[in-house]
Amino acid sequence: MTREAPTGDVDEARLEVGKPKGWAAGIPGVAVSLARGVEQMGPVRTARTLRLLNQRDGFDCPGCAWPEPRQIDGEKRKLAEFCENGAKAVAEEATKRRVGREFFAAHPVSELAERTDYWLGQQGRLTEPMVLREGASHYEPISWDDAFGLIADELRGLASPDEAIFYTSGRTSNEAAFVYQLLVRAYGTNNLPDCSNMCHESSGAALSATTGIGKGSVSLADLHQADLIVVVGQNPGTNHPRMLSALEQAKGNGAKVVAVNPLPEAGLMRFKNPQNVRGVVGKGTPLADEFAQIRLGGDLALFQAVGHLLLQWEDAAPGSIVDREFVEKSTHGFEDWAKQLREIDWPETEKATGLAREQIERIARMIATSERTIYCWAMGLTQHKHAVPTIAEVVNLALARGMIGKPGAGLCPVRGHSNVQGDRTMGVWEKMPERFMDALEAEFGISVPRKHGWDTVDSIRAMLDGRGKVFFAMGGNFASATPDSDRTADALRSCSLTVHVSTKLNRSHVVPGRTALILPTLGRTERDEQESGRQFVTVEDSMSQVHASRGRLAPASDELLSEVAIVCRLAERLLGADHPVPWRSFEKNYDLIRDRIAAVVPGCHDYNRRVREPDGFVLPHAPRDSREFTGTATGKGTFTVSELEYPEVPEGRLLLQTLRSHDQYNTTIYGLSDRYRGIEDGRRVVFVHSDDLAALGVADGEIVDLVSEWRDGDRRAPSFRAVSYPTARGCAAAYFPEANALVPLDSVAEKSNTPVSKAVVIRLEPHHHG
Numbered sequence: 001m002t003r004e005a006p007t008g009d010v011d012e013a014r015l016e017v018g019k020p021k022g023w024a025a026g027i028p029g030v031a032v033s034l035a036r037g038v039e040q041m042g043p044v045r046t047a048r049t050l051r052l053l054n055q056r057d058g059f060d061c062p063g064c065a066w067p068e069p070r071q072i073d074g075e076k077r078k079l080a081e082f083c084e085n086g087a088k089a090v091a092e093e094a095t096k097r098r099v100g101r102e103f104f105a106a107h108p109v110s111e112l113a114e115r116t117d118y119w120l121g122q123q124g125r126l127t128e129p130m131v132l133r134e135g136a137s138h139y140e141p142i143s144w145d146d147a148f149g150l151i152a153d154e155l156r157g158l159a160s161p162d163e164a165i166f167y168t169s170g171r172t173s174n175e176a177a178f179v180y181q182l183l184v185r186a187y188g189t190n191n192l193p194d195c196s197n198m199c200h201e202s203s204g205a206a207l208s209a210t211t212g213i214g215k216g217s218v219s220l221a222d223l224h225q226a227d228l229i230v231v232v233g234q235n236p237g238t239n240h241p242r243m244l245s246a247l248e249q250a251k252g253n254g255a256k257v258v259a260v261n262p263l264p265e266a267g268l269m270r271f272k273n274p275q276n277v278r279g280v281v282g283k284g285t286p287l288a289d290e291f292a293q294i295r296l297g298g299d300l301a302l303f304q305a306v307g308h309l310l311l312q313w314e315d316a317a318p319g320s321i322v323d324r325e326f327v328e329k330s331t332h333g334f335e336d337w338a339k340q341l342r343e344i345d346w347p348e349t350e351k352a353t354g355l356a357r358e359q360i361e362r363i364a365r366m367i368a369t370s371e372r373t374i375y376c377w378a379m380g381l382t383q384h385k386h387a388v389p390t391i392a393e394v395v396n397l398a399l400a401r402g403m404i405g406k407p408g409a410g411l412c413p414v415r416g417h418s419n420v421q422g423d424r425t426m427g428v429w430e431k432m433p434e435r436f437m438d439a440l441e442a443e444f445g446i447s448v449p450r451k452h453g454w455d456t457v458d459s460i461r462a463m464l465d466g467r468g469k470v471f472f473a474m475g476g477n478f479a480s481a482t483p484d485s486d487r488t489a490d491a492l493r494s495c496s497l498t499v500h501v502s503t504k505l506n507r508s509h510v511v512p513g514r515t516a517l518i519l520p521t522l523g524r525t526e527r528d529e530q531e532s533g534r535q536f537v538t539v540e541d542s543m544s545q546v547h548a549s550r551g552r553l554a555p556a557s558d559e560l561l562s563e564v565a566i567v568c569r570l571a572e573r574l575l576g577a578d579h580p581v582p583w584r585s586f587e588k589n590y591d592l593i594r595d596r597i598a599a600v601v602p603g604c605h606d607y608n609r610r611v612r613e614p615d616g617f618v619l620p621h622a623p624r625d626s627r628e629f630t631g632t633a634t635g636k637g638t639f640t641v642s643e644l645e646y647p648e649v650p651e652g653r654l655l656l657q658t659l660r661s662h663d664q665y666n667t668t669i670y671g672l673s674d675r676y677r678g679i680e681d682g683r684r685v686v687f688v689h690s691d692d693l694a695a696l697g698v699a700d701g702e703i704v705d706l707v708s709e710w711r712d713g714d715r716r717a718p719s720f721r722a723v724s725y726p727t728a729r730g731c732a733a734a735y736f737p738e739a740n741a742l743v744p745l746d747s748v749a750e751k752s753n754t755p756v757s758k759a760v761v762i763r764l765e766p767h768h769h770g
């Protein structure tokens with residue numbers, strides 16, 4: 001448990017700590033995005049590439065899943081419909097740096113394993129298939145044909161298809177995701193873990209049970225029309241910068257914003273919009289009208305207290321707060337919920353939230369008087385032990401006030417990866433509903449397994465105890481993104497074969513199974529030429545809008561295959577040329593895949609035509625479209641009664657959240673700074689309140705080890721600089737993935753099995769060198 005992860009080829013002595021910023025975006029944002037582009041791509045490619053980003057004839061930004069404005073809402077796209085971090089994501093993919101066979105010949109895997117995620121990512125794009133043979137020290141080139149043969153042989157040799165695991169990250173297109181899950185199911189398993197298991201799984205679980213559909217219920221136009229937007233557990237200034245434009249526009253229309261966060265994130269406080277003149281020269285727009293600096297994991301207590309107040313005020317003036325008509329006609333369980341919240345324990349609420357009762361009352365008043373409320377949330381809610389009940393409590397508030405299925409109101413889980421929602425729609429899930437399986441069987445005349453597969457955490461457990469033997473990843477960086485880094489590394493190393501379909505070098509390539517393959521693939525920005533001509537793919541954003549994405553840049557190497565081609569060729573090799581699925585035709589012409597998507601996936605009828613519309617189309621969502629909740633057990637919008645829960649922290653300990661800096665995309669590290677939080681040239685920092693530092697006897701700037709405490713023992717991440725920071729008392733923050741070694745594999749959310757990345761009990765210990 002104390003094996004040390006690489007701490008750096010970066011000189012942490014250079015690390016500088018300045019004052020955190022009170023605002024986000026503006027000139028530095030634009031300047032940084034152009035500089036990063038030019039550094040990686042050169043000036044001409046930068047100009048050409050950024051011009052196509054998020055335009056109707058261009059490619060979908062490979063950054064986040066925030067939607068683009070739509071014509072039907074009467075909204076225009078700006079010439080530069082992207083943000084600083086989208087530009088960085090593109091620069092990272094469109095870089096001119098290359099990792100070819102010479103690179104692998106020069107660097108043994110043992111050496112690469114000592115490098116940081118940052119260094120690995122900076123080496124550039126992968127250019128040809130590589131294999132690490134059993135016992136070898138270096139990766140060496142392998143032909144595509146031999147690579148597919150090797151995988152097919154290994155898969156055929158397993159005692160059962162359930163010994164293989166097929167991971168997906170959320171950049172995979174709808175077409176690739178659809179053929180991928182089809183291959184996996186035709187082969188015979190539902191072991192389809194994905195990044196969503198670590199991300200919005202808790203939102204999916206809570207929303208499916210309460211609204212009947214695991215997706216958000218608002219559009220961008222709704223955000224612009226809302227009169228109250230509650231942003232909980234989300235840092236849009238860094239992770240969804242274009243959302244700030246929507247918030248600014250809503251504010252311009254008179255909306256109020258409530259931000260609930262342990263950190264005073266720059267983007268939540270003030271916003272300078274680089275798209276307008278005021279943003280470039282002015283002071284920007286103040287965003288949060290109310291900033292609730294909550295303790296980590298205190299949100300369930302907060303929302304229960306708000307519910308309590310709403311009910312109290314409703315009792316005083318019946319019909320003034322609760323949308324009686326909606327509640328009676330369209331929901332179930334209101335009375336039980338109201339009964340539970342009639343009494344709450346205020347001292348306990350204040351302890352759990354760290355908020356003063358007056359502030360909770362102010363927020364409740366805003367919610368009580370709003371006519372159009374939208375709740376937005378991300379990882380600050382989903383990655384907790386009690387994430388599912390917390391999100392269900394948000395739904396309770398929305399249901400009670402009738403805030404679902406009307407303009408300007410609704411639920412808005414803000415997704416991460418640009419196509420993570422689409423991948424799920426296409427069937428990438430370890431427990432797709434029977435209806436979907438039936439449709440697959442009927443469409444293709446094959447039989448697919450019905451037993452549910454393993455999610456991410458269960459996959460790691462299965463590899464550790466020998467039940468999982470082959471690990472295949474469609475994108476992502478499993479080794480760094482998952483919890484309990486040392487155990488996950490052991491899990492991957494115990495496999496007989498690991499395969500990664502990737503664009504760039506990452507840690508997962510250097511934590512190999514007995515044999516390991518790297519299969520390089522096209523990125524979103526690149527041209528995809530197949531036998532029938534140039535192809536496009538489709539994606540679904542956070543608001544269920546499905547649209548086309550066309551890569552325009554020349555591929556990073558002639559050797560690259562598209563994800564679709566990789567799946568189809570592997571499928572033919574594994575399942576035979578006479579398989580009922582026409583794999584070869586699919587590879588030649590993605591329209592043929594889309595015809596099958598239309599036949600199998602609910603809401604996708606006439607798919608080929610509709611994705612060719614300028615803005616694509618929006619998938620159906622019964623609660624949003626018609627206030628129907630047919631997907632729940634009760635057939636109605638369902639109130640949930642949850643016991644109050646919040647993390648308990650022993651004396652002398654802190655509660656640690658692991659989060660993103662402004663200069664990374666998940667495990668891809670763009671740079672070593674976190675501008676908005678005042679950090680320059682270093683990532684091994686732990687943010688702690690000055691009073692907590694004083695109480696713990698740790699000096700600001702001191703180098704400490706972070707030691708997490710769990711029932712099976714301690715985990716250590718060495719050598720972090722303590723940074724005095726205005727976070728909530730008792731709470732700390734450090735960056736993902738450096739801190740993942742501290743997150744215990746068995747610390748997971750109830751119901752969603754999502755790793756608890758936002759509440760790790762730690763102690764600080766002096767760091768001893770050597």
Ligand SMILES: Nc1nc2c(c(=O)[nH]1)N[C@H]1C(S)=C(S)[C@@H](COP(=O)(O)OP(=O)(O)OC[C@H]3O[C@@H](n4cnc5c(=O)[nH]c(N)nc54)[C@H](O)[C@@H]3O)O[C@H]1N2
Pocket residue numbers: 063064065085199232233234235236238239240260261262263265294295296297298299378379380381384415416417657658659660661662664665666667758
């Ligand atoms: N540039 C960039 N964009 C990205 C990503 C990236 O890495 N870089 N990642 C993408 C992905 S996959 C995702 S899922 C999203 C992630 O988007 P976010 O969820 O914004 O990402 P995190 O950095 O994990 O930030 C969590 C936020 O929640 C707050 N928080 C933590 N715990 C609690 C809590 O208990 N209660 C409350 N109320 N707040 C809490 C934190 O202080 C922080 O502001 O972003 C996507 N977009």
Ligand SMILES: Nc1nc2c(c(=O)[nH]1)N[C@H]1C(S)=C(S)[C@@H](COP(=O)(O)OP(=O)(O)OC[C@H]3O[C@@H](n4cnc5c(=O)[nH]c(N)nc54)[C@H](O)[C@@H]3O)O[C@H]1N2
Pocket residue numbers: 168169170171172195196198199200379383416417474475476477478480481482483501502503504505506521522523524563658659660665666667668736737739740743757
């Ligand atoms: N401690 C902690 N852990 C976390 C989180 C946290 O907040 N804290 N957040 C979790 C969340 S929300 C998520 S979504 C996961 C992310 O988990 P992953 O999705 O597995 O990780 P990424 O870092 O996004 O994956 C980056 C890699 O994807 C590959 N890639 C990029 N583009 C493409 C492409 O177009 N095709 C293919 N095939 N490969 C491509 C590149 O090789 C790159 O190295 O991490 C989770 N882990």
Ligand SMILES: [Mo]
Pocket residue numbers: 195198199200415416417
């Ligand atoms: Mo995510």
